[in-house]
Amino acid sequence: MAAFAAHTGAATSLRLPSSTAILTSGGGGRRRRRWGAAAAASRVSTCSAAGRGTVVIGLAADSGCGKSTFMRRLTSVLGGEAVAPRGGNPDSNTLISDAATVVCLDDYHSLDRTGRKEKGVTALHPRANDFDLMYRQVKAIKEGRAVEKPIYNHATGLLDRPELITPPKILVLEGLHPMYDERVRGLLDFSIYLDVSNEVKFAWKIQRDMAERGHSLESIKASIEARKPDFDAYIDPQKQHADAVIEVLPTRLIPDDDDDDDDEGKVQRVKLIMKEGVKHFAPAYLFDEGSTISWIPCGRKLSCSYPGIKFAYFPDTYFGREARNT
Numbered sequence: 659m660a661a662f663a664a665h666t667g668a669a670t671s672l673r674l675p676s677s678t679a680i681l682t683s684g685g686g687g688r689r690r691r692r693w694g695a696a697a698a699a700s701r702v703s704t705c706s707a708a709g710r711g712t713v714v715i716g717l718a719a720d721s722g723c724g725k726s727t728f729m730r731r732l733t734s735v736l737g738g739e740a741v742a743p744r745g746g747n748p749d750s751n752t753l754i755s756d757a758a759t760v761v762c763l764d765d766y767h768s769l770d771r772t773g774r775k776e777k778g779v780t781a782l783h784p785r786a787n788d789f790d791l792m793y794r795q796v797k798a799i800k801e802g803r804a805v806e807k808p809i810y811n812h813a814t815g816l817l818d819r820p821e822l823i824t825p826p827k828i829l830v831l832e833g834l835h836p837m838y839d840e841r842v843r844g845l846l847d848f849s850i851y852l853d854v855s856n857e858v859k860f861a862w863k864i865q866r867d868m869a870e871r872g873h874s875l876e877s878i879k880a881s882i883e884a885r886k887p888d889f890d891a892y893i894d895p896q897k898q899h900a901d902a903v904i905e906v907l908p909t910r911l912i913p914d915d916d917d918d919d920d921d922e923g924k925v926q927r928v929k930l931i932m933k934e935g936v937k938h939f940a941p942a943y944l945f946d947e948g949s950t951i952s953w954i955p956c957g958r959k960l961s962c963s964y965p966g967i968k969f970a971y972f973p974d975t976y977f978g979r980e981a982r983n984t
């Protein structure tokens with residue numbers, strides 16, 4: 659899993675204009691499909707599906723946190739360009755590469771946009787999602803059987819005709835709830851949670867939803883507010899189940915009372931937290947496995963009064979389990 663550390667830059671604090679790439683260098687819409695695969699491929703250390711059936715990876719996060727962007731990068735690292743199913747629905751959310759198929763769990767919405775509006779529930783609420791079907795289909799794929807998976811069309815807000823998904827070497831489930839349902843969670847071989855600060859995720863979501871999904875600024879802001887309670891209740895708690903968590907949260911290096919420089923509000927703490935003892939996935943480390951390492955550059959070389967960047971790697975606990983922080 660060294661690939662994950664490489665993509666986060668392993669920095670624990672960095673200046674972050676809202677448009678800056680942080681988790682991967684390939685921000686962009688669901689349909690952008692070219693990334694620096696060659697550079698990243700050499701960093702992959704583990705993840706072989708050979709002869710083992712389908713390996714299932716779950717990636718959970720709120721809308722706008724960069725799930726699809728991150729997963730597109732990951733599939734290119736795993737090998738081959740990721741493309742939409744050939745000859746299929748142009749609004750399909752699925753991406754297929756040589757080794758992996760990425761399924762977007764929005765396809766398991768049981769209520770379309772109008773249905774959610776009528777029932778007064780958000781897409782984050784379990785009532786708006788069909789976990790029985792999700793479980794049955796992921797299980798079938800793991801057992802080597804193809805499935806007819808529904809498609810949630812983000813352009814129209816409707817549920818389109820299903821598409822065929824055949825068992826790949828690696829199945830990636832990216833979405834709001836890969837770890838919510840205990841049965842689906844039990845099918846995951848590895849799980850990742852993207853824990854991104856409100857400031858960053860809302861900036862990313864607003865520009866994406868206006869440019870690609872045709873939503874107005876007002877409707878996005880209203881939806882962000884409406885979703886907050888369901889995010890706290892159903893999405894955020896999934897991080898306790900994740901094998902790896904990538905945090906992009908406000909820095910702790912700058913005192914709360916300092917607001918002289920607007921820019922400093924954009925300094926973020928980027929952490930890769932990996933649980934110990936996960937089968938087949940060895941945690942990444944900085945320089946020297948097991949050692950606690952930190953590095954702060956010389957103050958005279960910095961243009962502000964705070965550490966411009968601080969790197970650290972140390973053992974820690976996360977929701978009561980041993981973990982390593984980078």
Ligand SMILES: Nc1ncnc2c1ncn2[C@@H]1O[C@H](COP(=O)(O)OP(=O)(O)O)[C@@H](O)[C@H]1O
Pocket residue numbers: 677678679680681682683684685686687688719720721722723724725726727728862863865866
């Ligand atoms: N690592 C990143 N760096 C810069 N921008 C990003 C990054 N990840 C995502 N974005 C921006 O955020 C938007 C939403 O990302 P996306 O991957 O579609 O999120 P999600 O799938 O979680 O809803 C993208 O359109 C892109 O503009």
Ligand SMILES: O=C(COP(=O)(O)O)[C@H](O)[C@H](O)COP(=O)(O)O
Pocket residue numbers: 720721722725764771781782812813815833834871
């Ligand atoms: O929360 C999400 C997840 O999508 P993503 O994580 O890709 O943003 C979307 O709001 C719903 O799927 C509804 O979609 P829409 O709002 O387009 O009807």
